[in-house]
Amino acid sequence: MTVTxxxxxxxxxxxxxxxxxxxxxxxxxxxxxxxxxxxxxxxxAYVDGAPCxxxxxxxxxxxxxxxxxSLFVWPTQRRQGIGRALIEALCDSFAGQAIWTRWSSELPxxxxxxxxxxxxxxxxxxxxxxxxxxxxRRALGYVNSRPRWRMVDRIGGYTxxxxxxxxxxxxxxxxxxxxxxxxxxxxxxxxxxxQYQVWTNSMLLRLKGxxxxxxxxxxxEDVLLYDCHYVRAGLGRVGAIxxxxxxxxxxxxxxxxxxxxxxxxxxxxxxxxxxxxxxSLSGAHFYVEHFAATRPAANEPxxxxxx
Numbered sequence: 001m002t003v004t005x006x007x008x009x010x011x012x013x014x015x016x017x018x019x020x021x022x023x024x025x026x027x028x029x030x031x032x033x034x035x036x037x038x039x040x041x042x043x044x045a046y047v048d049g050a051p052c053x054x055x056x057x058x059x060x061x062x063x064x065x066x067x068x069x070s071l072f073v074w075p076t077q078r079r080q081g082i083g084r085a086l087i088e089a090l091c092d093s094f095a096g097q098a099i100w101t102r103w104s105s106e107l108p109x110x111x112x113x114x115x116x117x118x119x120x121x122x123x124x125x126x127x128x129x130x131x132x133x134x135x136x137r138r139a140l141g142y143v144n145s146r147p148r149w150r151m152v153d154r155i156g157g158y159t160x161x162x163x164x165x166x167x168x169x170x171x172x173x174x175x176x177x178x179x180x181x182x183x184x185x186x187x188x189x190x191x192x193x194x195q196y197q198v199w200t201n202s203m204l205l206r207l208k209g210x211x212x213x214x215x216x217x218x219x220x221e222d223v224l225l226y227d228c229h230y231v232r233a234g235l236g237r238v239g240a241i242x243x244x245x246x247x248x249x250x251x252x253x254x255x256x257x258x259x260x261x262x263x264x265x266x267x268x269x270x271x272x273x274x275x276x277x278x279x280s281l282s283g284a285h286f287y288v289e290h291f292a293a294t295r296p297a298a299n300e301p302x303x304x305x306x307x
Contacts, residue, residue: 008047008048009045009046009047009052009077009080009081009082009085010045010046010047011043011044011045011082011085011086011089012043012044012045012046013041013042013043013044013089013093014033014036014042014043014044015036015037016035016036016037017033017034017035017036018033018036018042018044019033019034020051021033021042021044021051021054024051024053024054024070024072024074025054025056025069025070025072026069026070029056029069029070032056032058032069033056039058039059039066040056040057040058041056041057041058041066041090041093041094042054042055042056042057043055043056043086043089043090043093045073045077045082045085045086047077047082052073052074052077052082053072053073053074053077053082053083053086054070054071054072054086055068055070055071055086055087055089055090056068056069056070056071056090057069057090057093057094057099060100065097065098065099065100065294065297066094066097066098066099066100067099067100067101067102068087068090068099068100068101069101071083071086071087071113071116073086078112083116084116084119084120087116087117087120088120091120091295096297097297098294098295098296098297099294099295100292100293100294100295101117101122101292101293102128102129102290102291102292103290103291104131104288104289104290105288105289105290105291106288114291117293117295120295121295122293122294122295123293123294123295123296124293125291125292125293126268126291126292126293127268127289127290127291127292128267128268128290128291128292129265129266129267129268129290130265130266130287130288130289130290131263131264131265131287131288131289131290132263132264132265132266132285132286132287133261133262133263133285133286133287133288134261134262134285134286135258135259135260135261135262136249136250136252136253136258136259136260136262137253137258137259138285139245139246139249139262139285140246140249140250140253140258143242143246157207157208158205158206158207158240158243159206159209160203160204160205160206160243160244160247161203161204161206162200162201162202162203162204163189163198163202163203163204163214163216164198164200164202166204166211170204170211171190173210173211174189174190174204174211174214175190177211177212177230177232178190181232181233183230184267186228186267187228187229187230187267188228189214189216189228189230192216192228193216196218197218198216198217198218199217199218199219199224200251200255201217201224201248201251201252201255202214202215202216202217202248203215203244203247203248205231205240205241205244207235207240212231212232212235212240213229213230213231213232213235213240213241213244214228214229214230215228215229215241215244215245215248216228216229217248222260222261223261223262223263224252224256224260224261224262224263225263225264225265226245226248226262226263226264227263227264227265229241229264249262
């Protein structure tokens with residue numbers, strides 16, 4: 001596919017070696033350009049024979065649709081319709097499939113990107129995930145400064161134990177929660193432990209001894225990621241996950257230091273953690289919001305969104 005517009009811009013479907021476009025996408029996606037082939041789709045833009053833009057997409061393991069991974073137009077070529085041409089060509093290359101994308105509120109061109117999505121038939125943006133950064137010192141200092149939280153460790157009936165100390169009956173109870181509440185794969189602790197080596201402060205939340213939630217952590221370089229967490233439906237407003245997190249922060253502070261970095265991702269599908277992170281501990285964290293939007297397939301309603 002090659003399209004030439006009135007501005008002498010060529011829009012081309014790239015195949016094989018497309019490394020000349022590598023600086024036009026995010027670092028994790030650059031290896032995809034070494035040898036472009038299905039299910040990856042790469043659409044390049046040329047002006048006067050020089051690369052000036054890239055739309056990159058591919059199949060998505062998180063959803064039964066494709067994903068727009070990145071969109072870039074060289075700054076001197078922006079506001080000439082190239083971005084729109086790239087995104088339209090990429091969507092066309094997926095032959096009518098639904099396609100979704102996620103972006104950060106901190107990106108310098110976030111507002112322009114959102115306007116482009118709105119102009120090309122995408123759904124209204126929705127909050128997808130919040131990236132939270134903190135340290136044990138910052139989080140625990142904030143908790144200890146709130147008088148009403150000094151009794152938080154005494155919430156009736158709730159306790160927590162290390163994930164490593166769980167029993168076979170605990171595993172059965174966790175699997176029942178996963179099946180009964182349709183827990184997303186990304187929050188399934190058993191899938192998580194198959195992919196990553198969990199760190200020693202990972203914990204299991206209990207109510208009257210029975211598992212009702214979990215937070216699993218892993219190390220990524222010098223950061224401890226708290227990135228697999230779930231609390232049973234209906235229990236989020238109790239705030240019982242807060243003392244467990246405090247215990248996890250204390251353990252991290254003892255082993256890695258009080259200023260060791262913490263990062264966790266709070267998904268819109270976990271309202272308890274979302275409310276905690278945006279409200280209760282807001283003074284202890286730095287936030288980056290990530291939004292998502294979907295361009296539905298031709299036979300889907302216009303309001304279809306990626307979940």
